[in-house]
Amino acid sequence: MSEKRILLASLLKPINDTRLYEKLGLSLSKIKGASIHLAGYETPIPAGAPANIHFHPIFQFKRLSMGRLTAQRDYYRLLQHIRPQLVIVSTHELLLPTLLYKARYKGVRIVYDIQENYSLNLRSQHNYSWPLKHLLALSIRTIERMCATSIDHFLLAEHSYADELPFLDNRYTFIENKYKASLKLPPLATPVSLPKTGQLRLLYSGTIAEEYGVWEAIELARQLQIVRPEVKLTIIGYCANSHTLAKLQQACQALPFVEMIGGDKLVPHQEILEQIPKSHIGLLPYRPNASTFRCIPTKLYEYMAHGLPLLIQQNPLWQGIVEGNDAGRAVDFSRINVEELTQELSARNFYKQGIPTTIYWESEEEKLLQVITPLLPKV
Incomplete structure (x- = not known):
């Protein structure tokens, strides 16, 4: 042959x-x-x-x-x-x-x-x-x-x-x-809830860019510090814009609760995936833009496959997937009432019907x- x-x-x-x-x-x-x-x-x-x-x-x-x-x-x-x-x-x-x-x-x-x-x-x-x-x-x-x-x-x-x-x-x-797993995931215990006390780990992964809401992620973490002092935000991925990268590096030095992995270099996908089970909330704070509004980010499927609760920018396409599967909540990242959001998330259970098979x-x-x-x- x-x-x-x-x-x-x-x-x-x-x-x-x-x-x-x-x-x-x-x-x-x-x-x-x-x-x-x-x-x-x-x-x-x-x-x-x-x-x-x-x-x-x-x-x-x-x-x-x-x-x-x-x-x-x-x-x-x-x-x-x-x-x-x-x-x-x-x-x-x-x-x-x-x-x-x-x-x-x-x-x-x-x-x-x-x-x-x-x-x-x-x-x-x-x-x-x-x-x-x-x-x-x-x-x-x-x-x-x-x-x-x-x-x-x-x-x-x-x-x-x-x-x-x-x-x-x-x-x-x-x-x-x-979502395509390089290794088979162990069975996940559902439903999922957030820790009511102690450290709360936020995750922003993938392409690092202003359009994808990296500054909104940092601002949310900063506000959450008021009601949850042990909040930590991990930003992992690659930033192609040198101006944005320089500003981010300065911000991370000034904000001890923000950690950036990668930034000036590509991060292996497996390293990004390894951060998901270490986190409590996955962030998709994309700024409303015609180039992304009708697209489904790969990380949405990745977060859901790991049973990670999500906070997404208001978007009818994403909301149908996320809220329809008890996977998280849609918010307007430009105006969040942090106290109300924290109370709501702490009281909720996520993935009550388990991880949906349609995301694989x-x-x-x-x-x-x-x-x-x-x-x-x-x-």
Whole structure:
């Protein structure tokens, strides 16, 4: 039997990324006769990977540098070296070199794994000046439109993308970022309640950014100190914005109850997960923004899988999942009555019906294999 070579590539995600490796990569490695290749940003290669998964940490550059252009050249050389029959692209910048590869070699199939609406993110967030962010957003959408007819299928991480992206043409499948445990979790005792006295540990994990409410998390911890002096906030993840990072580092030095892990470097996903069972409340204090309002953060599923009570920003999509499963409470982080909130949370039980089975990756793996298998050569 000939080898079925699949390349999964992301320009900005590390090769040990949760979705790239732990979800898509490991799930596809179950296909009989498949050889899985992962190309991504340089980080340590995961230990204990299946023998048919191969890692190519070929990207290493500053986000705003010429390295992003030379990375596309390096990626095209990797394509020619591996000669995959199926390429799953997770970054818009890799679409054009992938199409060039497809034009040169017969029978190549392309899947675009859309993890973010990049164009909307640029327009809605404030990382660049107004003219630059709109120019970048237009260029991304132009590339996606140009490439769309040559893409065989689209994987959508969010349901909202089906409405937001005009080039999909019904060739898509929802593959959500549900929880995938690297190790089987022990049975959790439910319902869950918060400690009425002693230390109360808050957790903010993942991407560290103003849009994701890192300052709101710190302000909540500061106010909680008034009624629960032993409050501790752990911030763990990576902050790409150097200005925000410098301010955070100063804040953490001035506030002994705030601890930051990572910040200036990527934190292995397993280290982030290890903080969850050590915590009492998981925070999702996202600022209302068009780029995130209709998306479900991966950490929401991660917190729920560990039975962690949540405090989320008011959002109808999130509230249906969180409050519908007794997993936490929606609040407006810009105006919280801390005394009332503390009393309410202390009196509540969470996860009274147990951990919901709908939050796990297994259902997404089944859909993924149903989509990808027919795209592979019949050999």
